[in-house]
Amino acid sequence: MVLTDSDIQSIWLTIKLASVVTVVLLVLGTPVAWWLARSRSPLKGILGAVVALPLVLPPSVLGFYLLLAMGPDGPIGNLTRSLGIGALPFTFWGLVIASVFYSLPFMVQPLQNAFESIGDRPLEVAATLGASPLDAFFTVVLPLARPGFLTAAILTFAHTVGEFGVVLMIGGNIPGVSRVASVQIYDHVEALEYSQAHRMAAVMLIFSFVVLLSLYAWRPGSLKMVRKG
Amino acid sequence: MQLSMAVHKSFDTFTISTDFSVTGDCVGVFGVSGSGKSTLVSMLAGLVKPDSGEIVLDGDYLFSSAKKINLRPEKRRIAMVFQQHGLFPHLNVRNNLLYGYKRCPAEFRTINFDTLVAVLKLDELLHRGANNLSGGEKQRVALGRAILANPRLLLMDEPLSALDDTLRFQIIPYLRSVSEQFGIPYLFISHSLVEMRLMTDTVLAFDKGTMIGQTTGEQLARIRMGQSQIGYINLLELDSMTERAGMCAYHWKGGELLLSAGNRDTISGLFELSSKDIMLFKKHPEAISARNLLHCTVAGLFESASKIGVELKCGDGMLVAEIVPEAVRELEIEKDCLVYAAIKASAFRRLAAGMSHK
Structure with missing residues (x-):
């Protein structure tokens, strides 16, 4: 067997985490990106900076603050406790919340660029043809922004797969719960299991390459949409 | 159509302040570039909100700062043909044409799809993508789409300016069909006197954001003859x-x-x-x-x-x-x-x- 059960479990967990985060961010990131693309509010700069923060912050800093927020005395921790959900750190859903924050710019920035490139005219045309703003969004904006959605989803998925620092801070290293592929490789290296680390790293390398290759081949220049953090 | 507009709108470097009433089904808005005619029709369509004033079409208030009325563009039933066709690239010609038709309340749907396709000679284009059309075809489809929305008024904002001379005059008979064959009153915006004379009965002349006169295309051409290098x-x-x-x-x-x-x-x-x-x-x-x-x-x-x-x-x-x-x-x-x-x-x-x- 090339990969151990533990390796396969961590890869499965990674894919599950990346899928959930991508779906959550598609739902949450779309209105944020739309607002950033369309608003003339002075708050736009502040929200844009907040969204971009994970690109420049060390993952440990983000992880540290998220850990405090989700802790027993933190606002998120208080909320989850009052809702009877319990503490989020070192759980899969805690990992999802942390990853949502960490991958936010990878979803929002390509979407914002896609929305901005559509411009006002298609919306004005739709309005004069009787479409409400929501109708125009679903029948005109979404189809026109489809390349942006694909780019954003692929980048978010790939970025979540590659997470390490934030995962370690929030999720720890619990098999089947928070031990994702990157942490599994770290474990192998710590235990001097270099051949196992090699196999896992190769899987991750090939996966990442294929994802990026498909993105470049499909749409050259799409990675320009995101500044690498 | 009976339209009265008394509106004021200030931008950083430009102000529109005008007050007029006009009656007619083929009305032109004439002015040089930057005279405010496109902003005027955008206010009429509800795409730009005036700072103050009122817009009344056939007795219905579309906007009134005093009465705090500002009808949303999709509620005004005023369709628009833009300078650049504005076709939706993700839809084929048929679905572009039907976009406004499907959103028009059933009681206002008086124009038949097949009739429109025949009048505008669009039958061979119906399954083509919007990007696979020539400039003239795109403008015909855009016109057809606006007509099929069954509007109470159609605004044509320099619909010929992006076309070369040959195409321009090929499209004009189709534009005329808006009123002649479909009975929809229109407001035709242009800086071309020839287009005004071919398309309109009454012309509102604009300059520097205000209306300077109401006349006919023929009279306007005569008034401007001496200033024009090409004459009358x-x-x-x-x-x-x-x-x-x-x-x-x-x-x-x-x-x-x-x-x-x-x-x-x-x-x-x-x-x-x-x-x-x-x-x-x-x-x-x-x-x-x-x-x-x-x-x-x-x-x-x-x-x-x-x-x-x-x-x-x-x-x-x-x-x-x-x-x-x-x-x-x-x-x-x-x-x-x-x-x-x-x-x-x-x-x-x-x-x-x-x-x-x-």
């Missing part, structure tokens, strides 16, 4: 072309006209002739190179920016020639006097084959 443009419907001695002889209601051989492929059509290309003689001239010499009666004279426009009645046709006041004095040209008008065969320019004047 006579629009002539010519037909029944026959070839004669290497030239094209056309029937015109004012007599026969000889045009250069380059028009051989046009049996009938609309031609333009500048007022500057007509030379007047008080006596019959001898041995001149101009191939057309018309014996006309002066029906009237008008002044425009130090030039004189001479209205010539030639048979059942009318022409306007442009001369300087000195020539009027020297030749003693006055109403009802007889003159000869010489026109070169090469002075005519074909606008569109098979097209007639409004």
Whole structure:
């Protein structure tokens, strides 16, 4: 067997985490990106900076603050406790919340660029043809922004797969719960299991390459949409 | 259509402040670039909100700052054809056409899809993508889409300006069909006097964000003749072309006209002739190179920016020639006097084959 059960479990967990985060961010990131693309509010700069923060912050800093927020005395921790959900750190859903924050710019920035490139005219045309703003969004904006959605989803998925620092801070290293592929490789290296680390790293390398290759081949220049953090 | 607009809107470097009422189904809004005409129609469509004032269409308030009314664009039933066609690239022609139709309340759906497709000659385009159309086809589809939305008013914001001359005049009969065949009143925006004369009955002239006059396209063309480098443009419907001695002889209601051989492929059509290309003689001239010499009666004279426009009645046709006041004095040209008008065969320019004047 090339990969151990533990390796396969961590890869499965990674894919599950990346899928959930991508779906959550598609739902949450779309209105944020739309607002950033369309608003003339002075708050736009502040929200844009907040969204971009994970690109420049060390993952440990983000992880540290998220850990405090989700802790027993933190606002998120208080909320989850009052809702009877319990503490989020070192759980899969805690990992999802942390990853949502960490991958936010990878979803929002390509979407914002896609929305901005559509411009006002298609919306004005739709309005004069009787479409409400929501109708125009679903029948005109979404189809026109489809390349942006694909780019954003692929980048978010790939970025979540590659997470390490934030995962370690929030999720720890619990098999089947928070031990994702990157942490599994770290474990192998710590235990001097270099051949196992090699196999896992190769899987991750090939996966990442294929994802990026498909993105470049499909749409050259799409990675320009995101500044690498 | 009865429209009254009394609105004020300030931008950083530009202000629109206007107050007018107009009645008619083919109304033009004329002005040079930057005169505020596009902003005006955007306010009418609800795409730009005025700072104050009111807009009333056929007795219904679309906007009133005093009454705190601002109907959303999709509630106004005012469709728009833009300078750039604005077709949705993700939809084929059929679905572009049906976009507004599907959103129009059933009680207002009076225009039939098949009729529209036949009138605008779109049947062979229906399954094509919006990006696989020529410029003229795109504008026809955009027009059809706006008509099928069954609007109470159609705004056409310089719909011909992105097209070359040949296409421009091919599209005009389709634009006219909005009112003639579908009974939809329209507001036609342009900076072209020829388009105004071909498309409208009443013209609102705009300058620097305010309306400076309400007139007809014909009157406006005469008023502006002296300021224009190309003069007044006579629009002539010519037909029944026959070839004669290497030239094209056309029937015109004012007599026969000889045009250069380059028009051989046009049996009938609309031609333009500048007022500057007509030379007047008080006596019959001898041995001149101009191939057309018309014996006309002066029906009237008008002044425009130090030039004189001479209205010539030639048979059942009318022409306007442009001369300087000195020539009027020297030749003693006055109403009802007889003159000869010489026109070169090469002075005519074909606008569109098979097209007639409004």
